[in-house]
Amino acid sequence: MSEKETVKSIELLTFQLADQEYSLDIMSVREIRGWTRTTPLPHAPSYMKGVINLRGTVLPVMDLSERLGLRAREQTDRNVIIVVSHDDMLTGLLVDAVSDIIALTEDDLQPPPEMQSGQGPGVVSALTLIDERMIRVLELSSVVASVQSTAA
Amino acid sequence: MSDANDPMAEIRASFFIECEELLEALQDGLQLLYDGADDTETINVVFRAVHSIKGGAGAFGLEALVRFAHRFETVLDEIRSERMSAGADALKVFFQCADHLSDLVRISRDAGDLPDEKTAELLGELDKLLGEEGASAHDEPEPEEDIEFQPAILSLDLDLGGEDDTPELAIADLPDLPPIASTNRFRILFRPANELFETGNEPFHMLRALDELGECDVICQLERLPDFADLNPEHSFLSWTIELSTEADAAEIEAAFEFVEGLCTLEVEAIRQPEEISAELSQEMPETGIEVVQSTQEVPLPDAATNVQEARPGVPRNEQPATETLPEPEPDAPAAEVPATKTPEQKPPAKTNAPAAAKSVVRVDLDRIERLVNLVGELVINQAMLSQSLESSGLSPHSDAMNGLEEFQRLTRDIQDSVMMIRAQPVKSLFQRMSRIVRESSSMVDKDVRLHTEGENTEVDKTVIERLADPLTHMIRNAVDHGLETTEKRLAAGKPRQGRVNLTAAHRSGRVVIDVSDDGGGINREKVLQIAIDKGLVPADVSFSDTEIDNLLFLPGFSTASVVSDLSGRGVGMDVVRTAIQALGGRITISSVPGVGTTFSISLPLTLAVLDGMVVQVADETLVLPLNVVIETLTLGKGDVEMVRPGAHVVRVRSGFVPLFDLGEELGYRSPISEYEGSVVLLIAHEDGSHAALIIDSILDQRQVVIKGLDDSFFRAPGIAAATILGDGQIALILDTSDIISNAIGATGTGASPSLTGIPA
Numbered sequence: 001m002s003e004k005e006t007v008k009s010i011e012l013l014t015f016q017l018a019d020q021e022y023s024l025d026i027m028s029v030r031e032i033r034g035w036t037r038t039t040p041l042p043h044a045p046s047y048m049k050g051v052i053n054l055r056g057t058v059l060p061v062m063d064l065s066e067r068l069g070l071r072a073r074e075q076t077d078r079n080v081i082i083v084v085s086h087d088d089m090l091t092g093l094l095v096d097a098v099s100d101i102i103a104l105t106e107d108d109l110q111p112p113p114e115m116q117s118g119q120g121p122g123v124v125s126a127l128t129l130i131d132e133r134m135i136r137v138l139e140l141s142s143v144v145a146s147v148q149s150t151a152a
Numbered sequence: 153m154s155d156a157n158d159p160m161a162e163i164r165a166s167f168f169i170e171c172e173e174l175l176e177a178l179q180d181g182l183q184l185l186y187d188g189a190d191d192t193e194t195i196n197v198v199f200r201a202v203h204s205i206k207g208g209a210g211a212f213g214l215e216a217l218v219r220f221a222h223r224f225e226t227v228l229d230e231i232r233s234e235r236m237s238a239g240a241d242a243l244k245v246f247f248q249c250a251d252h253l254s255d256l257v258r259i260s261r262d263a264g265d266l267p268d269e270k271t272a273e274l275l276g277e278l279d280k281l282l283g284e285e286g287a288s289a290h291d292e293p294e295p296e297e298d299i300e301f302q303p304a305i306l307s308l309d310l311d312l313g314g315e316d317d318t319p320e321l322a323i324a325d326l327p328d329l330p331p332i333a334s335t336n337r338f339r340i341l342f343r344p345a346n347e348l349f350e351t352g353n354e355p356f357h358m359l360r361a362l363d364e365l366g367e368c369d370v371i372c373q374l375e376r377l378p379d380f381a382d383l384n385p386e387h388s389f390l391s392w393t394i395e396l397s398t399e400a401d402a403a404e405i406e407a408a409f410e411f412v413e414g415l416c417t418l419e420v421e422a423i424r425q426p427e428e429i430s431a432e433l434s435q436e437m438p439e440t441g442i443e444v445v446q447s448t449q450e451v452p453l454p455d456a457a458t459n460v461q462e463a464r465p466g467v468p469r470n471e472q473p474a475t476e477t478l479p480e481p482e483p484d485a486p487a488a489e490v491p492a493t494k495t496p497e498q499k500p501p502a503k504t505n506a507p508a509a510a511k512s513v514v515r516v517d518l519d520r521i522e523r524l525v526n527l528v529g530e531l532v533i534n535q536a537m538l539s540q541s542l543e544s545s546g547l548s549p550h551s552d553a554m555n556g557l558e559e560f561q562r563l564t565r566d567i568q569d570s571v572m573m574i575r576a577q578p579v580k581s582l583f584q585r586m587s588r589i590v591r592e593s594s595s596m597v598d599k600d601v602r603l604h605t606e607g608e609n610t611e612v613d614k615t616v617i618e619r620l621a622d623p624l625t626h627m628i629r630n631a632v633d634h635g636l637e638t639t640e641k642r643l644a645a646g647k648p649r650q651g652r653v654n655l656t657a658a659h660r661s662g663r664v665v666i667d668v669s670d671d672g673g674g675i676n677r678e679k680v681l682q683i684a685i686d687k688g689l690v691p692a693d694v695s696f697s698d699t700e701i702d703n704l705l706f707l708p709g710f711s712t713a714s715v716v717s718d719l720s721g722r723g724v725g726m727d728v729v730r731t732a733i734q735a736l737g738g739r740i741t742i743s744s745v746p747g748v749g750t751t752f753s754i755s756l757p758l759t760l761a762v763l764d765g766m767v768v769q770v771a772d773e774t775l776v777l778p779l780n781v782v783i784e785t786l787t788l789g790k791g792d793v794e795m796v797r798p799g800a801h802v803v804r805v806r807s808g809f810v811p812l813f814d815l816g817e818e819l820g821y822r823s824p825i826s827e828y829e830g831s832v833v834l835l836i837a838h839e840d841g842s843h844a845a846l847i848i849d850s851i852l853d854q855r856q857v858v859i860k861g862l863d864d865s866f867f868r869a870p871g872i873a874a875a876t877i878l879g880d881g882q883i884a885l886i887l888d889t890s891d892i893i894s895n896a897i898g899a900t901g902t903g904a905s906p907s908l909t910g911i912p913a
Contacts, residue, residue, distance in 0.1 A: 039883040040773065041869040042819035051862070051875060053883050056530050058860045058875045 343391035366398025
């Protein structure tokens with residue numbers, strides 16, 4: 001631990017989305033839940049899967065792969081919902097499966113190349129390599145916050 | 153924030169809460185006076201309210217507030233002592249002053265900019281009252297009384313250093329008063345009551361404060377000290393006589409005792425050298441010299457002096473300095489002073505004129521109540537889950553478990569009701585705000601209007617009250633501006649000169665009904681219709697019923713017109729009002745009789761946390777509709793449904809044709825059904841009395857549901873008002889039927905004119 005004091009260390013929660021590996025800063029993750037049926041919201045964008053009951057509060061859930069413009073998943077019981085908190089607002093992100101928690105320093109992250117004009121919003125803030133696998137680090141604010149404008 | 157750590161901030165906050173109560177009492181009292189009450193108690197209540205605000209404001213150094221309250225209090229004192237009568241003109245000023253005082257309190261609390269202009273204007277008005285009504289007092293007849301109260305102003309003015317206060321009044325009237333000697337000598341008798349300790353005060357601090365003012369000779373009097381065996385450490389047996397040489401004046405001495413006002417017997421008198429007195433006597437009216445002494449007592453304890461003059465020997469009104477005072481109160485003081493000083497001082501905040509006001513009240517942080525409400529919501533949901541699983545387990549209904557469940561359900565319901573009651577508040581404060589709106593708007597349009605309120609004690613959820621203020625303000629303004637005719641028109645129509653606006657609240661079958669009515673000319677339907685046609689809001693060639701025309705006032709486009717201001721009907725922003733009411737789960741209706749008046753009726757749920765709902769199933773989804781919008785359920789038979797044009801159907805109900813919507817389709821859950829026969833239909837009523845029919849799959853249940861808000865900032869689902877959690881833990885959406893139907897109308901083009909559906913977009 002102590003040798004990393006000089007460089008800011010971060011922990012990432014990695015998960016699978018359409019055979020790709022993504023990750024989120026673990027500080028924004030509140031909990032991970034198994035898949036439960038969502039109550040669909042009428043006229044919502046298709047990535048909005050609806051709402052679920054999270055111990056008495058109404059939690060909106062979105063399908064992260066649809067949100068990122070990846071191919072829609074076949075829903076299985078192995079799907080999980082990652083509950084994230086952004087600006088005091090809780091959101092559920094539906095992913096294929098959670099893989100691991102990895103610790104690294106900010107030096108291990110590299111900015112994505114300037115080519116994000118393709119599909120989906122520019123939500124990947126950094127890339128990193130773990131055991132030769134490329135892991136995309138998601139920028140949570142742009143995943144969650146921009147729903148407003150798209151949905152409005 | 154620092155608030156949490158700063159005890160002063162806490163005290164300050166409680167002062168402002170107390171101010172609200174005092175202002176309420178003030179308004180009540182003034183209203184009673186206005187209604188013709190003339191008893192001294194009412195006047196005292198009014199006076200005490202202003203005085204207590206002044207006292208508290210002084211403690212927190214809110215100078216502008218003190219200055220204004222002081223002048224207000226001075227005039228009220230004139231009325232209290234019957235030197236002036238509370239005529240209609242005076243009351244009008246008082247009402248304005250009360251309003252202004254509440255503004256000042258609010259501004260002081262929020263540390264905003266003080267409206268100095270308004271303050272000066274009202275101070276002028278108050279002075280004018282003193283000038284006119286009190287003119288007699290300024291002349292010869294009763295110079296004594298005049299002077300008695302004038303020095304009070306003088307001493308406080310000095311104390312506060314107020315520049316624009318009008319010392320000229322005080323000084324000009326008292327040219328003969330000698331300047332206060334640079335070193336005064338006072339004799340102070342200070343006897344704490346038992347309550348002084350109970351409220352956590354220490355005589356030591358007062359004595360030290362006095363010591364800072366000048367040279368003190370303190371004599372502690374032990375006469376009342378009982379035998380050791382009878383000694384009660386929580387009681388006060390000591391009293392002190394302090395002789396103080398100081399440059400300060402009496403007001404400053406009293407300031408040292410500010411915190412214990414009413415919790416002690418306090419006498420402050422100036423001691424003068426005999427030669428001084430005789431010198432003054434020779435050069436001026438004898439009373440004046442003495443009255444200066446008296447005035448020093450007038451300032452600190454006017455409360456105590458109100459209704460218990462006779463009964464308060466502990467605070468005598470000294471007529472003679474030194475000689476008579478001291479010996480007299482001593483003997484009877486111990487027995488009489490405690491109740492005498494306590495009664496008037498401690499109760500004024502709580503004690504309004506209402507005899508029922510003696511309830512004890514606990515102030516609770518709103519967060520805690522929210523938490524409790526949420527927990528009870530959880531409990532209700534859990535109870536429902538338990539019921540469901542027990543029922544499906546096939547137990548006999550007579551088994552212990554089922555009996556226990558029944559009892560559990562009853563208790564849950566009781567707890568839920570009780571918790572909801574905690575948030576309930578009487579609408580009184582809201583109504584008082586409205587009386588201010590009436591005063592202000594009526595003077596603006598120069599009409600004589602009287603607000604009549606009823607059912608002030610009707611209790612409604614706090615949130616409802618807060619969110620009702622704006623729509624109600626709007627409606628009251630409308631009633632005064634557009635609803636009531638001008639005075640000439642009223643007289644011509646044979647009505648009393650004074651217009652009347654009624655504001656009533658009542659509980660009716662689990663809802664709160666608030667009516668705003670006026671005795672004006674009613675809605676000018678021709679004009680309303682004409683304007684709506686001119687503005688292109690309705691087609692010109694359709695005939696409308698009276699109700700339909702009235703409802704045009706709620707059309708959004710109707711409000712923006714500048715034409716409306718010379719409309720004898722109404723319309724300004726009524727769409728906004730309706731939206732606000734609907735957001736509270738309420739509905740609003742109009743009824744109007746030409747020449748007699750107009751009534752707006754608002755019906756609201758008692759609480760925003762629980763809803764009586766109808767649980768229905770649509771395309772495998774469970775949904776909840778507010779029960780109060782459902783007026784009828786029917787199963788469609790052959791030939792009940794007619795097509796108006798492709799995609800637009802109506803259903804034939806006894807009263808006529810009602811537009812038909814498929815809920816599953818409207819919500820995007822499924823494609824439209826083609827076979828209507830056998831479908832279940834809910835007949836939905838709207839605020840304006842129009843109907844619509846919704847096709848659903850089946851009705852599951854009717855029950856109370858706990859409302860869970862949806863975070864609108866994330867995604868606002870059209871047609872969905874909120875959500876609830878069902879017994880199985882699943883979330884069901886609560887529908888906003890009027891939203892769904894107006895969306896449907898927009899989408900299909902069904903009933904483009906309001907005449908068909910009655911629902912203005």
